[in-house]
Amino acid sequence: MKKLWMSVVIAVAFVALPGIAHADAVYQVGGAFTCPMNSCLGGSYTLQFVGANTGTTFDVTLTATTPTSGAAFGDFITSAEFGDGKGIASASLTSAPGGVGAWGTTVFGNLSNAGCSSGLAPNACNNQVLNGLGQYTLAPANGTMYSWTWHVVFSTPGLDLNEADIHIGLQYENGANTSNGLIVSESGVSTHVPEPSSLLLLGVGLCGIVCLGGRKLIVP
Numbered sequence: 001m002k003k004l005w006m007s008v009v010i011a012v013a014f015v016a017l018p019g020i021a022h023a024d025a026v027y028q029v030g031g032a033f034t035c036p037m038n039s040c041l042g043g044s045y046t047l048q049f050v051g052a053n054t055g056t057t058f059d060v061t062l063t064a065t066t067p068t069s070g071a072a073f074g075d076f077i078t079s080a081e082f083g084d085g086k087g088i089a090s091a092s093l094t095s096a097p098g099g100v101g102a103w104g105t106t107v108f109g110n111l112s113n114a115g116c117s118s119g120l121a122p123n124a125c126n127n128q129v130l131n132g133l134g135q136y137t138l139a140p141a142n143g144t145m146y147s148w149t150w151h152v153v154f155s156t157p158g159l160d161l162n163e164a165d166i167h168i169g170l171q172y173e174n175g176a177n178t179s180n181g182l183i184v185s186e187s188g189v190s191t192h193v194p195e196p197s198s199l200l201l202l203g204v205g206l207c208g209i210v211c212l213g214g215r216k217l218i219v220p
Helices: 002-020 196-218
Strands: 023-029 044-051 057-065 076-083 088-095 107-112 115-118 123-127 145-154 167-173 182-187 189-193
Touching: 023 182, 044 167, 057 076, 076 107, 076 115, 076 145, 088 123, 107 167, 107 182, 115 123, 123 145, 123 167
Parallel strands: none
Antiparallel strands: 023 044, 023 189, 044 057, 057 145, 076 123, 076 167, 088 145, 107 115, 107 123, 167 182
8 A cells, every 4th residue: 555655646646746947057157267367356146047948937036245355346236138149038136235215227238337237238227226325325235235126028938048148237336326337247157956846856756766665675
């Protein structure tokens, strides 16, 4: 009877779990990655895509651990962008330091010394909205970690997993808004995270082997 029930559990898992699978891809720059000419400005950054890799819709999170020394220390992150090397049909910011309303509308283009600029590049970019005094107040570069998340629909299914096509960009400015123009613009080194359903199926299978093995040990 135990063998029968275990077979049923494994069969159900194989049928049901692939339908809820999510393929996560994590890309990191900074840290172990050697940035050319200190172009990461002492910070480290990760980019995570969450969604079924056969589809077009992903939640994309860019996380920045800001520097504790160097040229950008004491400044503020004022713009953030990511790219996957493929066309974006739509993207909307869903979370950000200080709230979504503190950042401008998502545009598709590249960072420049003037901030986000629209263009042909397949990058999604947001600028911080200045307060009434014309100063930046959010995301200070003091070793703190910050994250931005976009809900993204790509023009075609699946991620572009070519490391050279993954891109992150951030801009650091000083509090007086006098345009330091310190820009991080890097491609990433990829680390792929196993799909949760695959891990769960492996666990169920191992459990089945152990249970069935244990049954054999107690049978005369």
